[in-house]
Amino acid sequence: MSGRTEGGVQARASQTMLALFLRDxxxxxxxxxxxxxxxxxxxxxxxxxxxxxxxxxxxxARIGPAILWIAALLACLLGLDRLFQAxxxxxxxxxxxxxxxxxxxxxxxxxxxxxxxxxSVLPLVVAAPLLGLFMNMEPMGIGATAxxxxxxxxxxxxxxxxxxxxxxxxxxxxxxxxxLVLPLTIPVLIFxxxxxxxxxxxxxxxxxxxxxxxxxxxxxAVLGPVAAALALRHGTD
Amino acid sequence: MRLIAENLGxxxxxxxxxxxxxxxxxxxxxxxxxxxxxxxKSTLLRVIAGLLPVAEGRVRIEGGGEDFPSIASAxxxxxxxxxxxxxxxxxxxxxxxxxxxxxxxxxxEEALEAVGLGGIGHLPFGYLSTGQRRRASIAKLLxxxxxxxxxxxxxxxxxxASEARFGGVMTDHCRQGGIIIAATHLPLGLxxxxxxxxxxxx
Numbered sequence: 001m002s003g004r005t006e007g008g009v010q011a012r013a014s015q016t017m018l019a020l021f022l023r024d025x026x027x028x029x030x031x032x033x034x035x036x037x038x039x040x041x042x043x044x045x046x047x048x049x050x051x052x053x054x055x056x057x058x059x060x061a062r063i064g065p066a067i068l069w070i071a072a073l074l075a076c077l078l079g080l081d082r083l084f085q086a087x088x089x090x091x092x093x094x095x096x097x098x099x100x101x102x103x104x105x106x107x108x109x110x111x112x113x114x115x116x117x118x119x120s121v122l123p124l125v126v127a128a129p130l131l132g133l134f135m136n137m138e139p140m141g142i143g144a145t146a147x148x149x150x151x152x153x154x155x156x157x158x159x160x161x162x163x164x165x166x167x168x169x170x171x172x173x174x175x176x177x178x179x180l181v182l183p184l185t186i187p188v189l190i191f192x193x194x195x196x197x198x199x200x201x202x203x204x205x206x207x208x209x210x211x212x213x214x215x216x217x218x219x220x221a222v223l224g225p226v227a228a229a230l231a232l233r234h235g236t237d
Numbered sequence: 238m239r240l241i242a243e244n245l246g247x248x249x250x251x252x253x254x255x256x257x258x259x260x261x262x263x264x265x266x267x268x269x270x271x272x273x274x275x276x277x278k279s280t281l282l283r284v285i286a287g288l289l290p291v292a293e294g295r296v297r298i299e300g301g302g303e304d305f306p307s308i309a310s311a312x313x314x315x316x317x318x319x320x321x322x323x324x325x326x327x328x329x330x331x332x333x334x335x336x337x338x339x340x341x342x343x344x345x346e347e348a349l350e351a352v353g354l355g356g357i358g359h360l361p362f363g364y365l366s367t368g369q370r371r372r373a374s375i376a377k378l379l380x381x382x383x384x385x386x387x388x389x390x391x392x393x394x395x396x397x398a399s400e401a402r403f404g405g406v407m408t409d410h411c412r413q414g415g416i417i418i419a420a421t422h423l424p425l426g427l428x429x430x431x432x433x434x435x436x437x438x439x
Contacts (some may be wrong), residue, residue: 012339023325030324091318094288095334101310143243224424236288 013103017111024112027086027120038075039123045071046131057136062134065145065196071131072124072149073156073189074083077181080160081167081174083112084232088168097232104231109161111227113206117157125149144199144206148213152192155217159226165228169235188216238264238301238384240285240308240416244294247277247284253434254280256293264384267407267417267430276436278420279317282387285418286314298385304340305384312385317393319374323363327354327373330362331380338381348379353402367394375403378410386410388419401426 049067050060096108106131120162128149132142163181167173191213198206239261244331246256254277262268265301270278273396283289285296287309298308305311331345349355352372357365365373373396387405392400404426407417411427 016337016339019333023333024324026325026329027322035331089318091316091320092322094286094314094316095338097288098286098309098312098314099337101307201411208296236283 011109016103017107019119020111021115023116025119026037028116032066034071035119035123038120039080039127042071042075042124042127043131045074046060046134050134059135061138061141064132064137065141065200067135068128068132068145069149069152069189069196072128072153073185075124076121076153076156077160077178077185078174080118080164080181081159081177083116083161083164084168084228085164085173093168093232094236095114097236100229100233105233106225109165109225109228109232110221111155113154113161116161117154121153121157137209138200141196141200145196148192148195148210151210151217152188152213155213155220156181156185158217158220159188161224162231165231165235168232188213191216214227238305238311238414238416239299240296240418241299242296243283245281245291245296246293247280247289248292249280249289252420253292254303258295258435259294260431260433262416262418265310265411265414267411267419267427268433269425269427269430270418270420270433270435272435278435279389281418281435282285282314282316282389282418286312286387288314294412295333301384308385312387313378313381313383313384314387314389315374315378315391316389319362319370320377321362321370321374323409324361326359327362327365328358331358331376334377335380338383340382341380342382343379345376345380348376349373351379351402351406352376352398368396368399370402371395372399373407379406384415386415386417386419387423388421390421391419392423392425393419 046067053060084093087096097105099108125146128146144177160177160181163177166180167176170176191209195206195209195213197205198209200209238400241261243259244332245258247254258281260268270281272278280289284291285308298311301311329346331348335341335345345358348356352375354372362370362373366367375391392403393404407427
């Protein structure tokens with residue numbers, strides 16, 4: 001194959017994927033999309049914590065990063081069931097799966113994950129600094145937590161895609177996905193929280209857990225979509 | 238280009254739905270699959286498309302060249318659902334499928350014109366009536382080039398005039414060397430189409 005046609009193929013593939021990305025982003029911000037659901041859930045959890053824990057400002061500041069991370073993790077899981085189910089219900093999923101011979105299904109899934117992350121999870125990361133103020137966190141801690149969320153939450157989406165693909169045919173699969181996915185997200189949570197603490201508590205390191213978190217995201221960016229594509233190809237009925 | 242099915246069998250949930258289906262379709266030919274409910278028409282189409290595993294026998298495409306090496310890459314599959322998003326406008330939906338499927342053929346406006354929906358592209362898909370949705374979904378077949386059309390009840394919900402127009406669209410497709418397999422209860426207005434009656438020989 002000559003260089004020109006290969007370039008043409010690549011240009012076409014990137015155009016295809018851009019179209020898919022833009023469609024999913026549009027869907028998430030239009031009426032009925034999940035963009036705000038997660039943020040509102042996130043806000044509700046963080047806003048109630050100070051009432052439950054009590055007015056101990058030092059305690060709030062100390063548990064702040066962990067609470068932000070846990071709330072963000074749960075808010076991420078909330079919208080995952082719609083990742084493929086919406087496409088399955090209207091028949092689009094069949095056509096996405098049939099496109100496998102033109103562009104790998106795993107790539108399609110990766111792009112859908114990125115769009116889901118951009119549409120539903122990125123707003124959480126943006127809201128996190130504001131909610132950090134509720135937890136009486138210091139600016140350094142807020143910045144570190146937002147940064148670790150930015151780097152770590154894609155990993156949750158990638159794992160979640162595999163869970164969503166397995167449960168795509170099940171009605172009310174949302175809870176099942178959460179149960180399937182939650183144990184796998186624990187490493188992400190652990191390294192995310194320890195990096196956030198590392199930035200404020202002096203003897204603890206920041207860089208090592210942060211780099212492991214980044215590595216987890218990169219690793220799962222490959223593994224998650226491949227697993228999800230496999231499940232989707234064998235799950236059609 | 239030709240589509241060959243040999244002794245094809247399909248199953249759903251471990252139960253054999255049909256078996257021993259065989260046909261050869263040359264370019265320009267159409268096959269109309271009829272039969273009672275539950276005879277396996279939809280299953281047959283999904284097996285041919287590759288959405289369901291082949292239980293026995295085989296189905297393959299020959300002479301598709303570099304562009305269409307496999308059935309999945311050579312086919313448009315129009316299922317019961319329209320594969321369109323209700324919150325996006327008709328034009329947005331069609332433009333997406335045009336970009337995603339590759340091999341662009343007609344422009345979105347031309348395709349809408351061809352199914353008699355010119356001038357409503359700006360409406361959200363959810364605002365359309367059942368028949369209009371089906372026609373918009375048929376326009377999806379026209380925006381990108383695929384030689385093989387797999388149509389599952391394509392005319393469900395269409396009025397007489399739209400049925401006739403769709404018959405013309407399918408005839409044009411065959412005349413340009415395309416292949417059509419359609420499962421239906423209703424006459425499609427496809428002259429010279431082969432017929433396959435399911436549910437009797439099984």
